[in-house]
Amino acid sequence: MASSTTANVAINTKGLASFHEHLKKSTRVLALLGAGLSASSGLPTFRGAGGLWRTHDATSIATPEAFNADPSLVWQFYSYRRHSALQAQPNPAHFALAELARKMPGFQALSQNVDGLSPRADHPPEHLQLLHGSLFDVRCTDRRGCGYSETNFTDPIVPALAIPTSGIDPSSDEARQAQSNQVHAKQQGKDLDISDINVPLPSVATHDLPICPKCQKHLLRPGVVWFGESLPKQVLDNVDDFVEAGAIDMIMVIGTSAKVYPAAGYTEVARSKGARVCVVNMDENDRPAGGWQEGDWFFKGDAAVLVPMLLEPVIGQIGS
Numbered sequence: 001m002a003s004s005t006t007a008n009v010a011i012n013t014k015g016l017a018s019f020h021e022h023l024k025k026s027t028r029v030l031a032l033l034g035a036g037l038s039a040s041s042g043l044p045t046f047r048g049a050g051g052l053w054r055t056h057d058a059t060s061i062a063t064p065e066a067f068n069a070d071p072s073l074v075w076q077f078y079s080y081r082r083h084s085a086l087q088a089q090p091n092p093a094h095f096a097l098a099e100l101a102r103k104m105p106g107f108q109a110l111s112q113n114v115d116g117l118s119p120r121a122d123h124p125p126e127h128l129q130l131l132h133g134s135l136f137d138v139r140c141t142d143r144r145g146c147g148y149s150e151t152n153f154t155d156p157i158v159p160a161l162a163i164p165t166s167g168i169d170p171s172s173d174e175a176r177q178a179q180s181n182q183v184h185a186k187q188q189g190k191d192l193d194i195s196d197i198n199v200p201l202p203s204v205a206t207h208d209l210p211i212c213p214k215c216q217k218h219l220l221r222p223g224v225v226w227f228g229e230s231l232p233k234q235v236l237d238n239v240d241d242f243v244e245a246g247a248i249d250m251i252m253v254i255g256t257s258a259k260v261y262p263a264a265g266y267t268e269v270a271r272s273k274g275a276r277v278c279v280v281n282m283d284e285n286d287r288p289a290g291g292w293q294e295g296d297w298f299f300k301g302d303a304a305v306l307v308p309m310l311l312e313p314v315i316g317q318i319g320s
């Protein structure tokens with residue numbers, strides 16, 4: 001079978017042609033998005049290399065139990081993630097999917113990512129379902145009464161959760177240069193990588209963590225979906241409405257290990273509505289939930305390179 005290679009991708013040209021033919025005929029398409037979509041923006045994935053935060057498996061911190069046991073540690077993890085996400089830029093795959101949403105009214109992206117990069121690529125919100133919430137939503141931990149929630153991009157969200165910096169000798173040339181450029185003292189040092197166990201983690205007292213401004217009693221928590229918690233009802237309803245509205249031509253499964261439910265199960269839901277499956281992943285072992293079927297496509301490589309190429313017949317060439 002004819003194939004060609006470019007940076008970090010192996011392209012099966014016969015598969016690409018048949019994918020393009022199918023895409024051009026498609027009107028109702030789903031995309032299930034995972035952490036691999038943002039990998040080339042510099043954000044780590046959950047599983048495999050990069051899935052460790054200090055000594056902790058990242059998925060073990062993403063639980064209500066971990067937050068209840070050690071809210072300071074969990075908030076430090078999320079403060080680091082908020083800071084990293086704000087430093088990162090959307091990559092060509094985020095922009096390509098956003099453009100597809102503008103060009104194809106029957107396209108819905110179901111994103112497991114909480115990093116805010118799809119919204120920052122101007123992905124139309126009515127075509128983007130944030131299955132696992134957002135790092136930039138926070139809400140009161142009092143589930144019974146308060147009900148407070150807000151969107152919050154402040155970095156750090158409270159001073160105690162600032163990412164520690166290396167600090168610079170104030171008498172150094174670097175510090176003098178920073179002062180003459182009117183750089184704030186806090187910005188003079190380099191961020192320390194507190195995901196590295198060799199970098200000391202400052203201790204943060206519980207009373208210095210974000211407190212709910214409404215009840216002024218309970219802690220705020222990140223507005224993400226942890227294991228054992230329900231996905232946002234409105235988001236689930238929106239996906240159900242799309243699925244119930246008719247046949248689905250295709251689901252693209254991009255940069256996800258497809259191990260977490262109910263998200264992973266949408267591939268089989270789409271198949272039950274007639275969809276063909278296209279997987280974009282660095283790792284051919286990360287199969288779609290339910291396994292491979294005749295007629296599926298698999299494109300191995302970096303989503304940031306492959307997705308714009310795959311969508312080009314509908315979206316044209318996009319700038320980065």
Ligand code: BJW
Nearest residue numbers: 034035036039045046047112228255256257260261282303
């Ligand atoms: C690249 C690349 C590049 C790298 N280009 N590719 C049915 C069966 C069994 C269990 C359950 C079930 N239904 C529900 C459950 C329980 C549970 C669950 O799924 N457990 C599984 C582990 C088995 N699900 C839940 O608890 C969910 N809630 C729920 O169902 O409520 C009702 C209920 C409760 C209890 C019982 C029954 C029902 C909630 C799930 C919440 C998941 N939350 C997290 C954290 C979010 C907050 C945060 O970010 O901190 O979501 S966990 C984590 O995993 C995060 C991710 O969104 C999610 C998926 O990870 P993803 O995106 O796939 O990342 P990776 O790292 O796994 O994969 C990256 C991929 O990219 C790899 O394939 C790479 O090869 C690839 N890649 N670079 C292309 N450049």
